[in-house]
Amino acid sequence: MSGGFRRTRFSVGRIAGVLLNNKIIIGVRSFFESNSSLSRVVRNLGWLLAGKGFGAVLSLFYLALATRLLEPAGFGYFTLILVTAQVASAFVSFESWQLVIRFGSQLQAGKADGDVNRLAAFCLLLDIGSALLGILLVTGLILIFADQFGWQDDMIGMAILFAIVSLLSVRSSAIGILRLFDRFRDGALAAAMTPLARFGGALLAWTFSPDIKGFLIAWAAAEILTCVAYWVTVRLVTPVRFTGLRLSEIVAIPKSFSQFFSFLWITNLGTTVRSIAQQVPLLVVGFFVGPAAAGLFRLAYQLKDAVARLADMLGRAVYAELSAVDSHEGGDARKTLFAQTSRISAIGSILLVIIAVFLGKPALQLIAGEAFLPAYPILLVLSLAAAVELWGVNFEPNLMAAGRPKAILWIRTGAVTVLLSLMAVLIPGQGGLGAAYAILAYSLLANLALWMFTRYSD
Incomplete structure (x- = not known):
């Protein structure tokens, strides 16, 4: 017995030795141990995938609980409340994480580490100010459209309270700080708090309050815990500190950059335009067709989004590295990295379509049940857009x-104009599927235009 064990161990050892000495394994290991721009992108993407992958798995469980307990109409009411808060946030948000990365990279390149603290503080104040403005906006939206969405007084109150909690749980600047200092791993751990808290909250809601109110409380708690996790992580793993800073020093930081405010307003407008493309279709479906149709559309959108998060993660990892490369090494190095990462994204898009075609319908039935199977055609079209x-x-x-x-703002604005026009034509007759076709047309138009501008103007 022991001899057999020794022979097995020896064989395994030989196999391991062959693998470790294999040129492919050595090449992969050398790639990840190197400090090239592409290796940093892949490494950071890996950490983002680890966090989002964990979240995607948990999201399937809490999504199953929500859809099966609330059914299409109740799930539609629930998601309309969530999306209303997201739309209000997008209209006033300045995407401060992009400001931190873009101008923080310049400060680091110039060894102006002290100014990074002031930049981060300014972006945090920007987050808080936009949150307060968003509360006023979302309260008005809810009061204006509540009747059309079929919300009663108690649901209006819940929607406003959820929006307040969601908007005040600011973390965009914290995300930017972590990425500026290449702490993608720690950011992934902080981000994992959202699905973990939602999963735990969904279980509690299922046990004690299996209704819309219970799930809203769970989602609100997740927002608070994630906000706390991000800022605690910033305090523990980065040198950024706000103590000792004077308000006059903080508000003066934009003067250090000639394009600060133009970049600020353009990113705000860009966020608003993207939010119209991502969130407004659900509100339009709910407005014209009803909460049940909105529930079907939202489930399809969330399942598509669970797979399509790869695009968002890759984009965030690439943006941080492209900004650093452009500041430290110049435009030629940025173009080389862009070409390398473009090949990765092309392969990923093909895999996404294959997954949607073969696993979309079984996933719908397994997660939400027979009542949500009509969402499958919507899921396919949205997956093509993703x-x-x-x-x-x-x-x-x-x-x-x-x-x-x-250039991004003009292209996205033109594509959103097409999106809104198509929704007005397609949604009254085709409901959620019409919204999905409009989103696909938007994605095609916007990305083809971005590709042409990138190819011929760089």
Whole structure:
């Protein structure tokens, strides 16, 4: 017995030795141990994937609980409340994480580490101010559209309270700080608090309050805990400190950059435009067709989004590295990295479509049950749109790193105009599927235009 064990161990050892000495294994190991721009992008993407992958798995469980307990109509009411808060946030948000990365990279390149603290503090104040403005906006939106969405007085109160909690749980600048200092691993751990808290909250809601109120409380608690996790992480793993800073020093930081305010307003407008494309279709479906149709559309959108998060993660990892490369090594190095990451995104877009075609319907039935199977055609069309976005995920970060946010804004604005026009035509007759076709047209138009601008203007 022991001899057999020794022979097995020897064989395993020989196999391991062969693998470790294999040129492919050595090459992969050398790639990840190197400090090249592409290796940093892949390494950071790996940490983002680890956190988001964990979240995606848990999201399937709490999504199953929400859909099966609330059913299409109740799930529609629930998601309409969530999306209303997200839309209000997007209209007033300045995407401060992009400000931290873009101008923080310049400060680091110039060894102005003390100014990084002031930049981070300014962005935090910006987050808080936009949150307060968002509370006023979302309260008005809820009061104006509550009747059309079929919300009663108690649901209006819950919607306003959830929006307040969600908007005040600011963390965009914290995300930027962690990425500026290449702490993607720690950011992934902080981000994991959202799905973990939602999963735990969904279990509690299922046990004690299996209704819309219970799930809203769970989602609000997740927002608070995630906000706390991000800022505690910033305190523990980065040198950024706000103590000792005077308000006059903080508000003066934009004067250090000639394009600060133009970049600020353009990113705000860009966020608003993207939010219209991502969130407004659900509100329009709920407005014209009803909460049940909105529930079907939202489930399809969330399942697509669980897979398509790869695009968002790759874009965030690439933007941080492209900004650093452009500040430290110049435009030629940025173009080389852009070409390398574009090949990765093209492969990912093909895989996304394959996953949607073969696993979409079984996933719908397993997670939500028979009542949500009508969402499958919507899921397929939205997955095609997500594949297009993944193919073009490098275009925006490349243009942003090159200091051309205005081009992105004009392109996205034109595409959103087409989106709104198509929704007005398609949703009254086709409901959620019409909204999905409009989103696909938006993705195709926007990314083709971004590709042409990137190809011929760089």
